[in-house]
Amino acid sequence: MAAEALQTSMTAPAEADRGAVAGDRRWALRWAYVFLTLFAAFALMPPIYMLITGLKTSNEISAATNPWWVYHPTLSNFIELLTSPLFLTFFKNSALVAVLTVVITMLISVPAAFALSRMRFWGSGVLATGVFLTYLIPETLLFIPLFKMFATFRDWTGIELINRWYVLLLLYPTLTVPFCTWIMIGYFASIPKELDEAALIDGASWTQTLTKIFIPVALPGIIAATIFAFTVAWAQFLYPLAFTTSQDQLVLSVGIATTLIKADVFNWGQIMAGALLGAAPPLIIYAFLMDYYIAGLTAGATKG
Amino acid sequence: MSEIAVRDRSAFAVTVRPRSTWRQFFQQKSTVAFFFTLPLILLIAVLVVYPAFYSIYLAMLSKRMDRFVGLANFTFLFTRETFWMVVKQSCIFAVTAVIFKALIGFIVAHLVHTLPAEGQRKWRGMLLVPWVIPPALSTLAWLWLFDPSYSAFNWIIVNLGGEPVPWTGDALWARFSVILVNVWIGAPFFMIMYLAALKSVPAELYEVAAIDGASWWQRLWYITIPMMRNIIAITTLFSLIVTFANFDIVRILTAGGPIDQTHVFATWAFKLGIEGGDIPLGAAISLFMVPILTVAAVFILRDINKRGERM
Known part of the structure; x- marks a missing residue:
């Protein structure tokens, strides 16, 4: 009896303690939800406000009613944009540039990453570091000399590159290739050596080893790199702003910011609708391929 | 390991098919590595490294870019x-x-x-x-x-x-x-x-x-x-x-x-x-x-x- 009493008195505080810890954790969780809701509201407010304004008519916007509410929702802004030849040209230019940039980037960076991670050769270590350093050079440092370079190129050869959408196909790879090469080096390095040794012993050429073994095995990395290259190409603003000026050569980011804003009329509804449509492709990719997107984002610092 | 394997294989190929030296050249590790990295090197050299140094030169020209003005x-x-x-x-x-x-x-x-x-x-x-x-x-x-x-x-x-x-x-x-x-x-x-x-x-x-x-x-x-x-x-x-x-x-x-x-x-x-x-x-x-x-x-x-x- 006494022993039993002793036992309960010994276990009771411990249990109470555990209860307190669980209670603490429950409260911590509750506070976490409260603050996360606030942060999420902050994060989602601009895109939501884009939608709210995009659904309004110019009359409703200029009437200065409650800006956070739509009294007469209409899709007219979206319909108008999606039937406007100019906006569709922007969209087409953006899509063309982004897709071709992805193709060029992959064609350059996948073989290069393979060579740098598997075929040690003279200067390969220096080159790998150089690739990484290139990634750290911002486009704001290069746009002026590049602009002058392309102007000189025209004077020499007569080939006009400035104010042509395809000039972006030369410029965007400087932003995408270094990072994609870098993360592909990381992915390739994680493939066991035995795999390519076996292939080489079986008589596969280096090219076959790359296309038949490395690319299929590193497919998640390639998808992550593709998403990265696409979103960078889609979002770029400085290069198209500096290098293209004619309306039919503009991409979405610049087209919306310059042509729609310049019009004097009150068309914030249309600007916001356009911005939302322009943000849609990366958002859709992100929604469906979030894990790959995040893998590509964190690979730069966690791998390598 | 892989290097030895490859070298052995190419030595073997030479003795059996002496005419395929051209093809062999393209199978060689250093050749392949060179062609795999060439586009990357060209891109970085022409569109990143060159403009980076070119901008230093540009910064030392006059506004109309016809005169060298130093600093x-x-x-x-x-x-x-x-x-x-x-x-x-x-x-x-x-x-x-x-x-x-x-x-x-x-x-x-x-x-x-x-x-x-x-x-x-x-x-x-x-x-x-x-x-x-x-x-x-x-x-x-x-x-x-x-x-x-x-x-x-x-x-x-x-x-x-x-x-x-x-x-x-x-x-x-x-x-x-x-x-x-x-x-x-x-x-x-x-x-x-x-x-x-x-x-x-x-x-x-x-x-x-x-x-x-x-x-x-x-x-x-x-x-x-x-x-x-x-x-x-x-x-x-x-x-x-x-x-x-x-x-x-x-x-x-x-x-x-x-x-x-x-x-x-x-x-x-x-x-x-x-x-x-x-x-x-x-x-x-x-x-x-x-x-x-x-x-x-x-x-x-x-x-x-x-x-x-x-x-």
């Missing part, structure tokens, strides 16, 4: 008040924005980390949205939120009985606004990096600390932060580079105004170099970004190499 562009910049304002604003902008991005990212990553595992995905998904939208387009939404006469923030403030805020009209507020937008776009990136780092901290460390009776602060200070130090350093340095060289936000939100008070190096270089037609001066301005970028790059490289050695 005249730089000395001219030093005499201009706007230049020093841009230097100051670039540093304030980058440092403040990076500090707040890092702080908010750290806090939010911890909050997400405390949630049960199955709920984390949803929150992470929502919180990363600012990073996914092209900055030029999301800044347009902010521009409209800050509109002088139709600001949705001012509508709330006025309805709560406050004074409307000149978000982009007043120099001080405009500086605050560009930083706010930058933090909004960049904090999710920190959050996602820190979250990845938090997940890589072994749970046993916390269990041992809990047994030893460590408080929440002690666990944070002695376990979490030391374990995350590498990622914190790299993310901060990366972000410092990107923020210091930022263009989109300032360009769209204030275009440098009011009266050049919010210009950073990139926007001012664009204004004078591309819009103003003074390419050498623009090149000179953007070259001033190099020192701080170099310092950050050196630290990042040191960090990466250290990690490479440990692995």
Whole structure:
């Protein structure tokens, strides 16, 4: 009896303690939800406000009613944009540039990453570091000399590159290739050596080893790199702003910011609708391929 | 191992088929490696390294680019008040924005980390949205939120009985606004990096600390932060580079105004170099970004190499 009493008195505080810890954790969780809701509201407010304004008519916007509410929702802004030849040209230019940039980037960076991670050769270590350093050079440092370079190129050869959408196909790879090469080096390095040794012993050429073994095995990395290259190409603003000026050569980011804003009329509804449509492709990719997107984002610092 | 195997195989091929030397040349490791890396080397050499050095030369030409003027562009910049304002604003902008991005990212990553595992995905998904939208387009939404006469923030403030805020009209507020937008776009990136780092901290460390009776602060200070130090350093340095060289936000939100008070190096270089037609001066301005970028790059490289050695 006494022993039993002793036992309960010994276990009771411990249990109470555990209860307190669980209670603490429950409260911590509750506070976490409260603050996360606030942060999420902050994060989602601009895109939501884009939608709210995009659904309004110019009359409703200029009437200065409650800006956070739509009294007469209409899709007219979206319909108008999606039937406007100019906006569709922007969209087409953006899509063309982004897709071709992805193709060029992959064609350059996948073989290069393979060579740098598997075929040690003279200067390969220096080159790998150089690739990484290139990634750290911002486009704001290069746009002026590049602009002058392309102007000189025209004077020499007569080939006009400035104010042509395809000039972006030369410029965007400087932003995408270094990072994609870098993360592909990381992915390739994680493939066991035995795999390519076996292939080489079986008589596969280096090219076959790359296309038949490395690319299929590193497919998640390639998808992550593709998403990265696409979103960078889609979002770029400085290069198209500096290098293209004619309306039919503009991409979405610049087209919306310059042509729609310049019009004097009150068309914030249309600007916001356009911005939302322009943000849609990366958002859709992100929604469906979030894990790959995040893998590509964190690979730069966690791998390598 | 693989090298030996390949060499053996090629030696064997020579004895059997002496005519295939041409094909053999293309099968050789060094040849293949050369062709695999050639496009990369060309791209970096022609479109990154060459323009980087070319801009140094450009910065030493006269406005019409017909005369070599040495350092005249730089000395001219030093005499201009706007230049020093841009230097100051670039540093304030980058440092403040990076500090707040890092702080908010750290806090939010911890909050997400405390949630049960199955709920984390949803929150992470929502919180990363600012990073996914092209900055030029999301800044347009902010521009409209800050509109002088139709600001949705001012509508709330006025309805709560406050004074409307000149978000982009007043120099001080405009500086605050560009930083706010930058933090909004960049904090999710920190959050996602820190979250990845938090997940890589072994749970046993916390269990041992809990047994030893460590408080929440002690666990944070002695376990979490030391374990995350590498990622914190790299993310901060990366972000410092990107923020210091930022263009989109300032360009769209204030275009440098009011009266050049919010210009950073990139926007001012664009204004004078591309819009103003003074390419050498623009090149000179953007070259001033190099020192701080170099310092950050050196630290990042040191960090990466250290990690490479440990692995």
